[in-house]
Amino acid sequence: MKRKHNDDLWLCLHFPQLPVEIFTRGKTEKPVVVTVKQRITHMNSIAMTLGMQVGSSMDTAYVLCSNIVCFEKDHDKELLALNFLAQWAYQFTPNVALKSPASLLLDIKSSLNLFGGIENIKTQLQKGLLHLGYSAVLGVHHTPLAAHISAKTALPDVAPLHDTPIEILDVEPRILESLQKMGMRSLHDTLALPYSGLTRRFGVFFADYLQRLQGEKPDPQKFISEQPSFLSEITFLSDVTNVESLVFPIRRLLQEFCEFLMARQLKVSTFSFTLSHRSHKPRSFSIHLAEPESDAAMFLLLTQLHLEKINDVEEIDSIRLSARQFLSTIALSGDLFHGTRFQQKDGRMTSLADAENSARLTNILNARLGQDACFGLSLANDHRPEKAWKPVQQGSLELGDAEDNHRPLFLLPQPRALSSHNGKPEFSGDLLLLQGPERIDCGWWDTPIARDYYVARHPAGALYWIFQERPRKPSQALSQELPQKEQPWFLHGVFS
Amino acid sequence: MPAKQINDLHSLMQKSGLWRASSIECECKQGFSSGYPALDQHLPGAGWPLDGVTELLHEQQGIGELQLLSPALARLSREQTRHILMISPPYIPYPPALHALGIDLASILVVQANKNKDMLWALEQALTSKSCSAVLCWPKKINDKQIRRLQLASKDSNTWNILFRPTHAIRQASPAELRIHLSPAKYASLNFHRSIHLKILKRRGGWESDELKIDFDDHLNQQTPDFSELIIPTTDNVDYETKTQRRPMALPAFPAIAG
Structure with missing residues (x-):
């Protein structure tokens, strides 16, 4: 040859x-058998020891073994x-x-x-x-x-x-x-x-x-291309009814997943599980990470936190793990002498251990409390008090110009209406106006506000930031004979 | 008193490590200056204990309880890369005001946990993670066993844990490192001058203190840390390219104001 x-x-x-x-x-x-048109085509070793044969019908199989x-x-x-x-x-x-x-x-x-x-x-x-x-x-x-x-x-x-x-x-x-x-x-x-x-x-x-x-003629093969997504599934032979017993199959799936990531030097920031059963719709949940990771133990912990929240799944016969978006790992070299790793961030040296801890904390908190439970704060360029800030994702920093005027440390998410007596605001006691008014009248382009802000003191000693609505259309209010209709007061901040 | 006994007493006094009830100088760690010298001299270690639970007990929101902490938080936020975590604040911690007090907003993280159980869980996670320099929490309900756990966790991770609690908690025993009762100052004038009364209920190596008065606006009395040297980000020195992509977030739900 x-x-x-x-x-x-x-x-x-x-x-x-x-x-x-x-x-x-x-x-x-x-014993497990696979059939085509009620005829056994494949079986596992246990079925084989029971004497099953390829080609025999399911009736024969059930006679040999009932379960x-x-x-x-x-x-x-x-x-x-x-x-x-x-x-x-x-x-x-x-x-x-x-x-x-x-x-x-x-x-x-x-x-x-x-x-x-x-x-x-x-x-x-x-x-x-x-x-x-x-x-x-x-x-x-x-x-x-x-x-x-x-x-x-x-x-x-x-x-x-x-x-x-x-x-x-x-x-x-x-x-x-x-x-x-x-x-x-x-x-x-x-x-x-x-x-x-x-x-x-x-x-x-x-x-x-x-x-x-x-080998006398070339035999070109069609090689697989590197797959940009991961999918693996485990099927249970009997229905799983409690979510806790899913931990072992999940650990196995995550192990495979991490091998996949390691072989490709990838990290992942989101992946999802699908729990399905033949008789009802599959139920999926996703796990989002604050920072891309490739750590099986961390994934397992987050998945377990998620599983604790799932209580509406009765039976499961297969579980599937999938991920689509990946990020490549940047190799970081360690310090030769201390083994610690540092990176530059905002001009400060940050220990990577700190950064990892912090990402881990955010991951854990978000996994249990919900995706947006943990957030950072940022200024925004707007004169309207409720728009002068915004919640941001951890690590992203946005700068705006802060007002020079005195602002309370706590802002109410929604202004709270105050009762008033003879034009004086009350909040379980008369409020004494100390400073103001500071007129904020802007936002004609989306939600206009026209308010006079005051710093007010409660008889018990607390300082509040309150405002009085301005009449919407001053020209109209003046032209009409109506006496100065009392404008409502609102509580908007607490000088904590 | 016989001469021998006086001598013995003197030799005993010479020894270090003898604590006298009249002084709060003990072998405790250097504290983190509160920014108010009047307060520092009454705190063990001349400052806030940066590891351990500090309880602030007050009845009403808005008497300056956060402002009392602000000089220390501002320094912490600029000196440490670890986060300052606020768990379930009663309202939105308002960024323009935080910024005005010199607190670096990038280090602040807010966690919204609606259930008391979740809140305590988040608090313990934050303390054990070692990634926070300070954790501020407004628990709805907490008992002494739970505080004991928090105290151990915060000692272990070098995290300052501040709990804001209502005044009726005074009657409860607490393993906290430091307990301070806050009350609003009585004002006579109409001006915007702010001050707060505080009474240290429990401190390491000291008795309950007399009522102290801290003046927030008295610049002679108060050594505000000099932030002019520190880099306060302005639009000139910000590298816009380092900003990471932002995700628009829904406004978190804060509990409606009580009362």
Whole structure:
């Protein structure tokens, strides 16, 4: 066999149990089977020990075991899982291709040095997959197709494929049947035939397939591109009724998520969970972070705080974690001697530990009290007292010109109407006007105000900032015969 | 008194570490100057204790309870990069007034927690996070066990915890580091001169004090920290590019004024 691409090395991950594992993720004590049209197609090892067989009907299965869990085969979910696995395998090599229905092809030639040899890569792949709850058969060969075949037949690395039975080949059933009729048993028999004869008999695609298999023709693969979003899902075999027991699956999802982030050197500022059940609408919640993070423990803490608030979910049969927006991590180098990290902020040296603590506090507070519960304060350029400030997100600073006039330390969100007696304002006692009036009359462009502000003292000693409304249209008020109608008084601030 | 006993007493007096009830000088940490010398001389360590719970008890809002703290808060906000957190203030802490008192607005964070339970939770989180220099809280209800927890947490994280409480809490025992009762000054004149009466109910190494009068506007008595040297941001020296993107926020809901 002549090989032109014999210095290439391909690793194939074949997932024979993928249809089952998308539901079980490797962790279950129950027999699980996957059916197509009420016939078993796949099953887990527990179902196999009970004596179930591929092709038997569900009736037979229920006779063998009554508490068997049955799922309809789900192609979309399989593809989703395969995509997820491809993204996961991206940490081993940038060249990952999908081979449906249940295989991945990894070009590992250039990764051998980094991982210290083929055996190391294989061990790490197996370990990682076991952690994710998937089981794969690995095959290594010089061409993608050959790697695929060695994975399917579980051959040792780069073993000759001559004895491979022809049923394993990825060709149309029609060709396979003809080959069998011709008396071909193994790949070796087929390869002994001249290509010209094969082309004439089976068409150009079969000959091409054999050439690509042997590396005589190039076999370009469509590699996955780095995915800008993360999605992973765990399905429960039995319905989960209390939210507390979700912590373990969530921890697992977050672990995967952080591996994803680490492999790409990314941070995330928002991610969301979806809790769903087949009988009602899925319920989702998002977790927003004050600062982008990539810390699994922090994520778990915030998720738990969120879960405590959820009390209207009765049953859950799957949980999904997704994230779309990412930010790249900026590597920060530590101080050589102290191990502390500093950054410049507003011209002051800020310890990064302080900044991290502060972001953490804001995250925790927002997670429990609501998204806008924690805010900073800022000035705004406006003469109207209620518009001379605004709440801002932590860390953003806006400057305005502060009034030079005396302002109270506390402002009422809404002015509070005061009763008045003989034109004098009262607030559980007569208010004594000390300073004023300060007329604020502006805002004709949106919400006009016309007020006379005074500083007033309560008999008990407290100082208040109160105002009296000005007549809206002074010309009208004057022209009419009405005596000076008493204008209402309002309390607007407290000199705390 | 026999000569020997007097000698013994003298030698005892020579020893350091002997605390005399007549003085508040004890081996306590240097306090953080309150900005009012008249107050500082009565506080242990000549200033506010920056780790521990300080309780301010007052009946009415608006007697100058925040203004009393403002010189210290202004210095804290400019000297430390840690935040000053206000948990559930009764009204909006008004930025123009804070700015006018020299407080750096960038260091102020306000937390709105409607339930008393959430408020105390937020307070404890803030104290244990070590990311705040001062935490001001207006709890609706708090008991001595809870204050004890806060006292330990604020000692541990070096955070000044100020609790504003109603006067009827005087009768409650409290493990707070410092308890001060505030009352409005009696005014006779019509002018805008402000002052506040305070009485230290509990302090480390000292007895209850007499009623003190702090004059906010008396500039001779009061050593206001010199902020002219500090960078007060003006439009000239602000780098507009460093501003981060802002998210418009809904106005937080403050409880309606009581009374």
